[in-house]
Amino acid sequence: MLKLGIIGTNWITQQFVDAANESGEWQLTTVYSRHQETAQSFADKNHAAETFTDLTTFFERGSFDVVYIASPNSLHFEQAKLAVAHGKHVIVEKPAVANQAEFEQLDECLKAHPDVLLFEAARQIHEVNFKRVQDQIAKMDQIQGATLTYMKYSSRFDAVRAGEEPNIFSLKFAGGALQDLGVYLAYDAVGWFGMPDEVAYYPTLLPTEVDGKGVAILRYPAFTVTLNVGKTSNSFLPSEINGLRDAIVMDNAAELGKVTYQDQDGQAHNLGVQPDKNPMLAEARDFAMVINDPAAHQAEYQAWRRLSRNVNKLLFNLRQSGHIYFSDAERDSTDK
Known part of the structure; x- marks a missing residue:
């Protein structure tokens, strides 16, 4: 024990x-x-x-x-x-x-x-449904791209609207949407597709100078992956990974409660299992x-450590692209 x-x-x-x-x-x-x-x-x-x-x-x-x-x-x-x-x-x-x-x-x-x-x-990489998506991607003829969304209204945003600065929305505490819900999407992208060649992040900044929401574009050699992340509104959009005539559809790119494969004939096949009641x-x-x-x-x-390193690098590069800095040292590294 x-x-x-x-x-x-x-x-x-x-x-x-x-x-x-x-x-x-x-x-x-x-x-x-x-x-x-x-x-x-x-x-x-x-x-x-x-x-x-x-x-x-x-x-x-x-x-x-x-x-x-x-x-x-x-x-x-x-x-x-x-x-x-x-x-x-x-x-x-x-x-x-x-x-x-x-x-x-x-x-x-x-x-x-x-x-x-x-x-x-990073809980979802240990779950069955994450691995089922990974396996299905390997079976698809050609990936054409993906759109992954995770947006949930944070109760702490009410405090921001009232002029306060809670930790999760503070530069001092390394907060913001990308550093919270965006981590799930970053793990999805790197875990399923590897590291992108180029990245760009277009944040919507709050008065506290962190991102309340944002859109990230990850460029791979043959396709792009779009990440939609936010803590200032709710989204009920599904997420998709697009092949040629087929696709993987997820009810939620982070929670992966329901995962479906739509084959080239339009037939839906359930890929997932019922998630554990406790996601951890x-x-x-x-x-x-x-x-x-x-x-x-x-x-x-070692595989988890490599993945963690790459996700950390991706998040840092996205923040640099969006001009979100947690310290003067980070800002200076961009200026150089």
């Missing part, structure tokens, strides 16, 4: 803890929050034995093997680096880091601690599988 520590006590942390419990591979032991009341409330609800409000003490004294990090985006890098330095395996919510420089620094930390594993929690269950099982026997699952782990 893997002992789990957590950073962050929001709804997504609860969802992962529930998935971990359902998998039967994990036991939540340790909770970190800046506020003792918040940490204790989460611990009591989930039967965790320890709470901490100091991050260094959490890593030095906490009785856990793996830490799940679900803090604001801008904090992921330093917290993951601290975890690796203390010999803890890391599961960090997407996006794992804000830019390529942070990714490379984390890689150097991992080289110095070769027994430590780090996973980006598949990744909880996969992470436990690799941590429990890393030697037997090096191929899977």
